[in-house]
Amino acid sequence: MINTFDESRSQFKPYGLTCELWSPSIMRKPDRHNEIEINYFPEVGITYLFQGNKVVVPPKKLTVFWGLIPHQIIDFKSDNPYYVCTVPFSVFLEWKLSAPFVDSLLKGEVLFEALEDNSRYDEFLFNNWLKDINEGGSPEVALLEIHARLSRMSIGNLSSDKKEHTALQSNEISQVERIAIFIAQNYFNPIKVSDIGLAVGLHPDHANSIFKKTFGSTLSEYITEERISHAQRKLAATDQSITDIVFDCGFNSISRFNAAFLKINSCTPREYRKRYR
DSSP, X not given: OEEOOOTTOOTTOOOOSEEEEEOOOOOSSOBOOSXXXXXXXXXXXXXXXXXXXXXXXXXXXOEEEETTSOEEEEEESOOOOEEEXXXXXXXXXXXXXXXXXXXXXXXXXXXXXXOHHHHXXXXXXXXXXXXXXXXXXXXXXXXXXXXXXHHHHHHSOXXXXXXXXXXXXXXXXXXXXXXXXXXXXXXXXXXXXXXXXXXXXXOHHHHHHHHHHHHSSOHHHHHHHHHHHHXXXXXXXXXXXXXXXXXXXTOSOHHHHHHHHHHXXXXXXHHHHHHHO
């Protein structure tokens, strides 16, 4: 199946962990989602618009950016399909890749693989990830390989298109984005709305208000969703006990965890593990 951008899609609606083939199309509005996005164009690249800055994405080079930065395709030379992977932001931060690599992405840079040798097997890898994630393979293996591939890129020779794209400054990242970063980095701790407000320099009520207006959920709901997402990964990819997972992902009560998990997944953690293992 080959996807195209859905213009009726809500901003910030999560994609989750995906690997898909997409057909390029002119996007009449930007997409925004809180995942790290990875593109690979086997034949011909495209031109994106990032926050008003044009970025020409070359073919045969792994391309990585933070999906929370508004981005849209404004030009393409071929309708041949290309590969798109999305990795939940909290998962990406858990990988603890090199600080310059992570910081560049958080500031809005589009990063390209600069080492030709590192790109030699990328199309082969993407084809494997397609099968693992979509055809009953092993999503946890795909995630391990994506982690390894970005780790290699993060310690290698990186390049970004300085001529046509200027990175966002730290103070240009919006308040909502800073809130999302703080939650993604701290959801496994016993954080409260007041902690978030203090961290981003906003009154807790105002932080909650602007966040709900943007994401459609309260800060508390979003923290719970991040924690349950963490638990889902642990249940699917490890043999860790459910009790240990409860406390690892930030809950301080097994009963609260079970109630939240059931509400989001319509099944118990044990049923979820059985389904995905």
